Amino acid sequence: DAEITQSPRHKITETGRQVTLACHQTWNHNNMFWYRQDLGHGLRLIHYSYGVHDTNKGEVSDGYSVSRSNTEDLPLTLESAASSQTSVYFCANPDRVQETQYFGPGTRLLVL
Amino acid sequence: DAKTTQPNSMESNEEEPVHLPCNHSTISGTDYIHWYRQLPSQGPEYVIHGLTSNVNNRMASLAIAEDRKSSTLILHRATLRDAAVYYCILSQRSNDYKLSFGAGTTVTVRA
Numbered sequence: 001d002a003e004i005t006q007s008p009r010h011k012i013t014e015t016g017r018q019v020t021l022a023c024h025q026t027w028n029h030n031n032m033f034w035y036r037q038d039l040g041h042g043l044r045l046i047h048y049s050y051g052v053h054d055t056n057k058g059e060v061s062d063g064y065s066v067s068r069s070n071t072e073d074l075p076l077t078l079e080s081a082a083s084s085q086t087s088v089y090f091c092a093n094p095d096r097v098q099e100t101q102y103f104g105p106g107t108r109l110l111v112l
Numbered sequence: 113d114a115k116t117t118q119p120n121s122m123e124s125n126e127e128e129p130v131h132l133p134c135n136h137s138t139i140s141g142t143d144y145i146h147w148y149r150q151l152p153s154q155g156p157e158y159v160i161h162g163l164t165s166n167v168n169n170r171m172a173s174l175a176i177a178e179d180r181k182s183s184t185l186i187l188h189r190a191t192l193r194d195a196a197v198y199y200c201i202l203s204q205r206s207n208d209y210k211l212s213f214g215a216g217t218t219v220t221v222r223a
Contacts, residue, residue, distance in 0.1 A: 033210070042199070042213030043156070058210075090155050092211075099144070101211060103155030 002027040004093050006104040014112050019078040021107050023091030031094040032074040033101070034058070034066065036087040043090065049074050081111045116200045121218045130187040132217055134200030137181045143202040145176060146211065147185045151196045156213070159185065159198070187219075195221045 004025040013019050025032065030051040035043040045058030047066040055066050063085060065077045078085055091104040117135040124130040136145065146161040160167055160174045162183075167174040173186040187194055199216040 035211075035213075037213075040215070042215055043211065045210055045212075048210070059212075092155075096205075099161060099205075100146075100158040101148075101156075103157070106153075106155050 004091060004102055004104040006089075006091050006107050008107060009105065010108045012110045012112065013081050015081060015083060017081050019081050019109065021076045021078075021089055021091075021109070023074050023076065023104060024072055025091075025093050025102075026072065027093050027095070027102065028071060029093045029095060030071065031096070032068070033092040033094065034064075034074065034076045035090045035092060036060065036085075037090060037106075038087050046076065046089075047074075078109075081109075083111050085109065086111045116202060116214060118198075118200050118214065118217045120215065121220065123220045123222065124187075124190045125222050126191060127189050130190045130194070130219060130221075132185040132187075132198050132200075132219070133182065134184070135182045136200070136202055139180050139202055140204075142204050144204065145174065145180075145183050146201045146203050147172070147174065148199045148201065148211070148213075149194075149196040150199070150216070151193075156199065161203075190219075190221045192221050192223060195219055 007022045033048040034046040037043045044060045046064050049055050049068040089107045093102045144163050147159040148156040150156045160172050162174045175184045197216040197218050199213050201211050
């Protein structure tokens, strides 16, 4: 079955370090989204991609970057981790035909 | 973006129906009404969506008011596994269904 996976599932890092969160999908969908989830804010869109070499900024993109070198992967990089980036991060795959989004299991990131 | 308003929490007994209301008085003609739910420590999961007509699937039913300013998600027979946060979200095809999640409704199911 097609799926969307994220790694690592849990990560602890220190302020100022570069961190990369992986997202891998086997749906073969062009669109991939990254969200973060914080108490009191629901999920907010960080970056999104419509296909290889395409990336776009979302609602809360400062301090994050993404790159899309193939269809399957959209890694999210925190250039210099800050405590405010402690959150749960979800990768998602919109399905235009089904008009739904499939979410990964999430990565819990703690920045000390 | 059009916003939605949901109650913070609702409780139900197992095997009883649950009606989750959502107000979206500023909905536009091209907004679809989506419902997702999120179980503890998991990613959001699609439940159902609709535009104007009521919709049914194996998980739930969606009742949309005639003026589309409100909708109700109906879980016909709640089980303990239905305990989750339920999100009512407006989204558009032209926006590639980017989702803006609010706080949602926390549903508790009593055995």
